[in-house]
Amino acid sequence: MGKAVQQLALVDCNNFYVSCERVFRPDLAQVPLVVLSNNDGCVVSRSNEAKALGVKMGQPWFECKALAEQHGMLAMSSNYALYADMSNRVMQILSDFAPRHEVYSIDECFVDLTGLPKLRELSYAMRERVGQWTGIPVCVGIGPTKTLAKLANHVAKRHPRSRGVFNYNDLSDAQKSHLLQRIPVDEVWGVGRQLTRRLSQHGITTVLDLRDAHVATLRAEFGVVMEKTQRELQEIACIEMQDVQPARQQIICSRSFGQMVTELPVLQDALSTFVANACAKLRAQNSHAAVMQVFLQTNRFRRDLPQYMPSLAVPLPEPTDDTLEVNRWAHHLCHRMFKPEYAYKKAGVVLSEISPVTHRQGDLLEPVRASNTRLMVALDTLNQRFGRGTVKVSTQGAYTQWQMRQERKSPNYTTDWQDIPMV
């Protein structure tokens, strides 16, 4: 008996950040709109109107400004508190439709619909309910593997006739080939710019070319990842659903600064904030880190200025999640690397060698150090209840010049009482 074909759905929110902003600004529904990355640097989400104007994903905002003025395009700073909250609502709704689902990113969710009846109706129902309850438009792509579900989602997005739902499993073999022949290979999940270029040198330019390429040659030239991708296009599932998302192996907190920074205390202030955020994430997943690293960077786009990008790591005396302890090390490393003759544009903290708290092995020789566990628990509770930044480490917050530019941020409509508009 053959294994039944999986019916994997990939539900993807349309232009997610832009759609979140529009939920609370219906007046912007027809306006070309983009959302910018941290520091108002690059375009990271575009409305259809903005795409039509030729704005590219990742394009620096200053390059679009002329176009924006010409066509009345608006830009907003990113508001991650809002997007995270909207995302949670969408995911909650989707999880009611099937027992197995996997939140793949802030705006995408795999939902296993295998064995459920009336998939078209079910898919339209998902779209409908998410739309009505959150205001976020989504598209549904269904396929026998994750890679084909993603491709099906792409089809659903591109073809208005699909009305937002496309099931690859409904196609005949001839229809499948015909469809894959018309999709460029770079639309495939896992095929980026570099691979697209190299694949084309082997005459592989469409998804069909990739699916039907010579297996051994492909493996030899492009490695195991590409082999898996090809298998997935051939409807053999290689990428399983992940029911529980694994703990992070590495936690990075870094930011570009709003202005160049030349003074050590300002850098220390920024790093304290990064350490606080990184350790909070660490504690949220019940882990300790055994290594911490600090890096500093000058502005790599300023070719006229001298460049310096130092980085230093230390093994922590014992694995920890203690903000204060990690902070002392961050200070120390920053002090050692700092050179006053450079203008710094970015800095960051990396926590690695991460292990679950339960696996921690105490040092047999050293006495157990006094730990700040209870202090940290109290700090996390307060910051969760009253908002990030309610309680800070003393080196945090004395300086503001490093803080990122966010000149166009919307209010925190859903997560902050202060920001609820009074009508």
Place this chain on the structure above:
DNA sequence: TCTCCGATTAGAC
């Protein structure tokens, strides 16, 4: 020669 490790590369979003 084998293995381990860090750095680099590529990709996703």
Place this chain on the structure above:
DNA sequence: CTAACGGTCTAATCGGAGA
């Protein structure tokens, strides 16, 4: 007026160091 170009994360791969 000028300058203005993100942040996190994973996996594979490669080359050198050390066993």
